[in-house]
Amino acid sequence: MQLDAGCELSFDAQGPTPLLLMLRPRSGAGQWVVREEYQINPSVIVTEFTDLYGNLCQRLVAPEGPFSIRFMATVQTADTIDVAPGAPYTPVEQLPDDVLHFTLPSRYCQADQLGQLAADITAGVEPGYDQAEAIRRWIHENVTYQYGTSNASTSAVDTAASRVGVCRDFTHLGISLCRSLNIPARMVVGYLYQLDPMDLHAWFEAFVDGRWYTFDATQEKPRGNRITVAYGRDAADVAFTTQFGPMSLENMHVWVNAAGTDNGDEKNTDEVTTFSASVGSNNQTDSEL
Incomplete structure (x- = not known):
């Protein structure tokens, strides 16, 4: 199935704040990235590298004040996941x-x-x-x-x-x-x-x-129709955002739809607890990695 998925993050930075992002999926087993789009406002210089687990990571410095990131991708996904009852333990x-x-x-x-x-x-x-x-x-x-x-x-x-x-x-x-x-x-x-x-x-x-x-x-x-963004040992390795300074997440939207439909499945963080209580975001100011 081809899916349109993405997220929009709105921040308020109390000063220039380095950010590490992990938002881009890679084509691989069970998925093919057909197209993607990154929007950053205000525009800043972004560099990208691949981490130890093969994840695509982006580095930037957010300026003081309001700052937003919007990522969208169309991805061909597998409709099912493999199951293997009885598959043996690997020594x-x-x-x-x-x-x-x-x-x-x-x-x-x-x-x-x-x-x-x-x-x-x-x-x-x-x-x-x-x-x-x-x-x-x-x-x-x-x-x-x-x-x-x-x-x-x-x-x-x-x-x-x-x-x-x-x-x-x-x-x-x-x-x-x-x-x-x-x-x-x-x-x-x-x-x-x-x-x-x-x-x-x-x-x-x-x-x-x-x-x-x-x-x-x-x-x-x-259930299939998954889009993998990152792999790691635990949440410390796969945070979608890691900030290195005083910066607050003001709002978040997430959507996953059949390709070509609208984003009716968006979720606003006002209806959930916090981004960190979901999959997780690392904050170098508030918590120790």
């Missing part, structure tokens, strides 16, 4: 070098503290894909999705205790539980068609049987 010694570090604990994913919970959830389940699916299903059934119940510092251990959160929290918990079983897992952020409520979204991928598979604990069943 650690057989993992590719660039996958091995996704078995380790990270800032928001304390896999070393959740081993017993993972063992309880997957008791009697065949190692591999079925374990990752059991984890996804357990989170979907036992963790309540609710805005305003977590923040940019909430970790997987916090979510395991509170049993409440948003997509970022569901994802961190799924990643941590998989890693505690030595299943590599990584965070994915992007867009999901007909997400309800519409917002920027996060899910996780687990590496079994020699490849990555998609798992989304916020959804009851596997």
